[in-house]
Amino acid sequence: MSEPTGRHPDDVVVLRPLRADDVATLAAIHAQAFAGFFLAQLGEPFLREFYRGFLGDPTAVTVVAATPTGPLGAAVGTTQPRAFYRRLLVRRWWAFALAGARALLRRPSATGRLVRAVAYRGDPVPGIEGALFASMCVDPAAGGTGLGGRLSRAWSVAAAAHGAPVAYLTTDRDGNDAVNRHHRRHGWRVERHLLTPQGRRMTRYVKDLGPASEDARPTRAQAPTDTRRNAAPEQEQP
Numbered sequence: 515m516s517e518p519t520g521r522h523p524d525d526v527v528v529l530r531p532l533r534a535d536d537v538a539t540l541a542a543i544h545a546q547a548f549a550g551f552f553l554a555q556l557g558e559p560f561l562r563e564f565y566r567g568f569l570g571d572p573t574a575v576t577v578v579a580a581t582p583t584g585p586l587g588a589a590v591g592t593t594q595p596r597a598f599y600r601r602l603l604v605r606r607w608w609a610f611a612l613a614g615a616r617a618l619l620r621r622p623s624a625t626g627r628l629v630r631a632v633a634y635r636g637d638p639v640p641g642i643e644g645a646l647f648a649s650m651c652v653d654p655a656a657g658g659t660g661l662g663g664r665l666s667r668a669w670s671v672a673a674a675a676h677g678a679p680v681a682y683l684t685t686d687r688d689g690n691d692a693v694n695r696h697h698r699r700h701g702w703r704v705e706r707h708l709l710t711p712q713g714r715r716m717t718r719y720v721k722d723l724g725p726a727s728e729d730a731r732p733t734r735a736q737a738p739t740d741t742r743r744n745a746a747p748e749q750e751q752p
Contacts, residue, residue, distance in 0.1 A: 528581075529580075536585045541564075542558060543653045546653075565590065571601065575678075579656075590669075591669065637684050638682070642680055644679070647682070663696075670721065671729050674723040674724070680721065684716050684717070686714070
């Protein structure tokens with residue numbers, strides 16, 4: 515299914531799974547949309563490895579909003595965070611090491627956070643076996659079109675189709691009001707507030723994905739059913 519973005523009558527958006535030819539564009543969108551956030555500051559090479567890691571993984575849940583000229587945004591995550599990030603490091607350690615080295619040449623002070631990023635395992639909610647909504651980015655040029663809401667709903671539907679009864683995400687609490695409002699507006703509820711060892715204040719959200727959830731009631735604006743075959747505003751982790 516497809517819909518106009520609201521920017522131009524010929525600018526039609528289709529929601530579909532992540533493809534290899536999306537990776538470079540999504541990395542550029544992510545870097546532009548979240549220039550002040552840590553992953554974006556690591557640079558587009560690192561971001562390309564991040565998005566590439568979701569390709570072909572059996573636990574990945576990905577939804578890309580694409581026009582005939584390319585992606586406008588994406589939502590990505592996994593139904594098994596610990597296993598996903600462990601496999602990602604095993605498969606792509608050399609690529610992350612190379613991309614990380616480039617980033618550290620520009621910002622040596624980021625060494626500690628880079629090490630923690632590589633060691634990240636999804637920060638799961640104790641007692642909950644849920645899907646991780648790892649990241650969502652939208653081209654700033656598509657702001658105000660409702661695209662972020664469509665991606666969020668479509669990702670939830672895809673995660674549920676992969677068997678996840680609940681999902682969670684963690685995002686910055688400070689300087690991140692628009693993203694926090696977005697998540698609350700789309701059915702995410704605050705599970706708890708967290709403080710990292712470095713003093714970074716975070717908020718962790720959870721969302722029910724069962725048949726009774728609002729996203730389980732299909733609408734024309736939700737993702738097409740092919741998003742279920744490839745489970746590929748934004749919260750940055752870690």
